[in-house]
Amino acid sequence: MAPRTARALLCVAAAAALVAKRAPLPRSITRARSTIVMKDFPQPNVFDTDPYREGSRLSDRFKTDLQAGDKKKKVAIIGGGLSGLSCAKYLSDAGHEPTVYEARDVLGGKVSAWQDADGDWIETGLHIFFGAYPNMMRLFKELDIEDRLQWKVHKMVFAMQELPGEFTTFDFIPGIPAPFNFGLAILLNQKMLTLGEKLQTAPPLLPMLVEGQEFIDAQDELSVLDFMRKYGMPERINEEVFISMAKALDFIDPDKLSMTVVLTAMNRFLNEDNGLQMAFLDGNQPDRLCAPMVESIERNGGKVFCEKPMERIELNEDGSIKKVVLRGGEEVVADEYVSALPVDVLKRVVPEKWSTMPYFKQLDELEGIPVINLHMWFDKKLTTIDHLCFSRSPLLSVYADMSTTCKEYADDDKSMLELVFAPCSPIAGGDTNWIAKSDEDIIQATMGELARLFPTEIASDPRYEGTMKPRTFEGGALPELPDGAKLRKSAVVRVPRSVYAAIPGRNKYRPSQKSPIDNFSLCGCFTSQKFLGSMEGAILAGKLAAEVVAARAVGADAPGDKVIQQHVIDEAATASPKKPVGCKGRTAVAFGGGYTFDQAIKRELEGQDAVQLTPLN
Ligand SMILES: Cc1cc2nc3c(=O)[nH]c(=O)nc-3n(C[C@H](O)[C@H](O)[C@H](O)COP(=O)(O)OP(=O)(O)OC[C@H]3O[C@@H](n4cnc5c(N)ncnc54)[C@H](O)[C@@H]3O)c2cc1C
Structure with a gap:
């Protein structure tokens, strides 16, 4: 066995023992939020693959x-x-x-x-x-x-559903080769899955690493949920991991997403030591x-x-x-x-x-697939996480505070969140066609989710009903927060037809x-x-x-x-030959892109792809 692999296996074994004994976790893991380092990282070695x-x-x-x-x-x-x-x-x-x-x-x-x-x-x-x-x-x-790529620390950051305002991480320890670094990152995280759930998750995924593309392609007829059920994976894996993963990969829920997509991503990412390390363009x-x-x-x-x-x-x-x-x-x-x-x-x-x-x-x-990209500018700085965050909330997929993560948008005093809103239509697994809703409805709904994600920071603001609801934090109820961060401006970019x-x-x-x-x-x-x-x-x-x-x-x-x-x-x-309907229209949406909607864009969408504007809810 190669010394690198042997060392990695030892680390994994040691970590497993730690988890099994339920030893108290180091503060850096239990309080992941406070350990996120606010600086860019050197470009990892992505070349030796x-x-x-x-x-x-x-x-x-x-x-x-x-x-x-x-x-x-x-x-x-x-x-x-x-x-x-x-x-x-x-x-x-x-x-x-x-x-x-x-x-x-x-x-x-x-x-x-x-x-x-x-x-x-x-x-x-x-x-x-x-x-x-x-x-x-x-x-x-x-x-x-x-030098235009701003590399972030090698970890994945997840918002905690049950603990509003808290985040947890998968930490990739430098020097541990793939795929052990990912295994260890999951083992060391005690907030998202129990040891039993982790152990039940691994076996169905192993053929992906051993058999490779053939196994991956063979799963394309199954949705992520079908695959989980077929291989007896615990349902909680879906709630804890796959929902956020599916929404991040294809803006779609796991009951709609092909398992091949998840396996392809895992296979690409997990076969390389730095495969999952993320960067923002500057x-x-x-x-x-x-x-x-x-x-x-x-x-x-x-x-x-x-x-x-x-x-x-x-x-x-x-x-x-x-x-x-x-x-x-x-x-x-x-x-x-x-x-x-x-x-x-x-x-x-x-x-x-x-x-x-x-x-x-x-x-x-x-x-x-339809998706919505939101920009929300606040009058104050929210908790600075210099990374992509998996929101694990019903309406949002991933988001980042671009005033922290990206040089061109940097602002020390005010946050600008960029958020991916998904699933946003029935084809993506949602029960509401958000593409057909007004900007106001979309922002209202998002503010409610943000008040939950940042319970001690987003102001109670009568303009947004969701921010006025009682909030909980660390088990207790929070009073209203009139002095918190207020939304000062937003932009709703709808992409009615994004990636396939x-x-x-x-x-x-x-x-x-x-x-x-x-x-x-x-x-x-x-x-x-x-x-x-x-x-x-x-x-x-x-x-x-x-x-x-x-x-x-x-x-x-x-x-x-x-x-x-x-x-x-x-x-x-x-089949009978079909005359081309032609590429009509002048707006971004006519060309398969996205834009902030106005009446002209709406009219074009109505003419070309009316189903996108059918309200459902
Ligand atoms: C919200 C969102 C978030 C995403 N996040 C990520 C991410 O984090 N990581 C990642 O890897 N990928 C991400 N993607 C996916 C990524 O953006 C796309 O996969 C990629 O940019 C597609 O590039 P493309 O050239 O294939 O297609 P497109 O970008 O769609 O390019 C097609 C081009 O053709 C032009 N065109 C259309 N009609 C005509 C015409 N008649 N004549 C001439 N030109 C025409 C269009 O204007 C467009 O410029 C995201 C996508 C979206 C929408």
């Missing part, structure tokens, strides 16, 4: 055997989210001439951000980077912007991440345009693309075309002739980057790659699509087609 080496090999291919030489291609990439930009970056590295056509006036898609009238940044989503994001880490290195994504990608693309001969929405795809007789037509009539002719559109938009522009091809028909099985809904059975329908059309490839985080619908997934998918295009240009090998389900092939054989 197989996934990172694999990602690096692919990056290197673009500069070696995939170099275009005299086979340079003009490539039109539709969509300037992370995936489209990644595709363009790697194609330009290979010496091709990519041009990105982005519909909106800002790049980034689901990571886009903009400033409001006061100059405050509004983000489409609260975004966290993980050590186990190998292609993203490699990209930061290639762009020489690694500012808004368009400036701090998209802009350096654009610089790299342009330096190598590519171009990036905003406010160029694609209207339709026109085909040659043989079904290949003749040109794409932008809104306003501009025609784009290229050697190769790549869609970096979100799946919901892509489905609207698939040409009639392609609509009965199994490859495109399988897209019917995928759709984006990873409900059971979807993984098999995620299309390969290579399409059956000779001059057309696909990317976007929903396409087939091993990193779920995430920023890492978007970057990897863009890189894989670039590989398909670059390899075709020089006659080299690239990943091939993915098997399409027989029932899709059968249905496609008898």
Whole structure:
């Protein structure tokens, strides 16, 4: 046995003995809240892993055997989210001439951000980077912007449901290798699960580490709850861990989420010593991440345009693309075309002739999940936790005080919470369609939850009913708190179609980057790659699509087609061709993004995706 592993096993055994004896826990563990260190941490070693080496090999291919030489291609990439930009970056590295056509006036898609009238940044989503994001880490290195990641201490912070105002943590002890560091972190935490529950949880998850992807893929037909019941996991694991995990991973409840998603995340994160270590970008994504990608693309001969929405795809007789037509009539002719559109938009522009091809028909099985991202500015500083917090509350998923975690939004005196509100509709497991509710309703509900999360800090404020309820703290009732922190401003960003809904059975329908059309490839985080619908997934998918295009240009090998389900092939054989409904509208929501709602956006959503506005509750 390797000495590192032996040492780790000894530590785990010692910890187990400690837990079994119910020895009093060190103060640092019982009072996790007071031990969170308010500083950024050095970049962990995320480079000495197989996934990172694999990602690096692919990056290197673009500069070696995939170099275009005299086979340079003009490539039109539709969509300037992370995936489209990644595709363009790697194609330009290979010496091709990519041009990105982005519909909106800002790049980034689901990571886009903009400033409001006061100059405050509004983000489409609260975004966290993980050590186990190998292609993203490699990209930061290639762009020489690694110093823009603000690494946080290696732990996970959970709000305590039964003890409002209290937090508990999974602490990853430096020097203990994965997956033992995670096992130890769970063993040492005595607030969330009993030892018996912990021991019952481990065996069903072991095949994930031993058998790997095959076992993981085989669980896709099961929801997280189905899996738990099948393998006799205690129900409390769901309440204590899986609800917050599912909501953080896909904005969805565990009875709706495919177990493959949880296992995939665990497998990626738990196989690397620093896989679960988290980082915040030091500012808004368009400036701090998209802009350096654009610089790299342009330096190598590519171009990036905003406010160029694609209207339709026109085909040659043989079904290949003749040109794409932008809104306003501009025609784009290229050697190769790549869609970096979100799946919901892509489905609207698939040409009639392609609509009965199994490859495109399988897209019917995928759709984006709604989510809401909130910004709440307070007039005082709340308890500063310099980390992502899992709220474990019914309406909220994760949140962070961006005035503490992120340099660009830093404020010593006032907090700005960014919170992910989920599940926010029935498809995600909720019983209320919050997308259809007013901003006021959403903020009212959130203030009630915050009063519970911060019982000694959020002011009792007659504007928000939930803050006026009696609160409990450490078992006692709290008096009203008129001098607490008051909400001074908020922004509600609705993303009616965000990442693809990873409900059971979807993984098999995620299309390969290579399409059956000779001059057309696909990317976007929903396409087939091993990193779920995430920023890492978007970057990897863009890189894989670039590989398909670059390899075709020089006659080299690239990943091939993915098997399409027989029932899709059968249905496609008898399906009637469908005319594309087209990508209409001018707002972020029309392009698969998110925005603060006004009447114009609401009207567009009504026209395109009316189901999103059906009130349920
Ligand atoms: C609230 C929220 C929180 C999230 N948190 C995390 C997180 O913590 N960690 C993580 O890894 N991931 C997170 N994600 C997921 C992550 O943001 C996405 O997986 C990723 O950004 C998707 O990138 P993409 O390029 O595949 O798609 P998109 O970002 O959707 O890009 C598609 C682009 O195509 C453009 N487009 C659409 N129609 C047209 C058209 N007709 N013509 C031209 N262009 C068009 C769009 O404007 C957009 O720019 C979060 C997402 C949300 C919504």
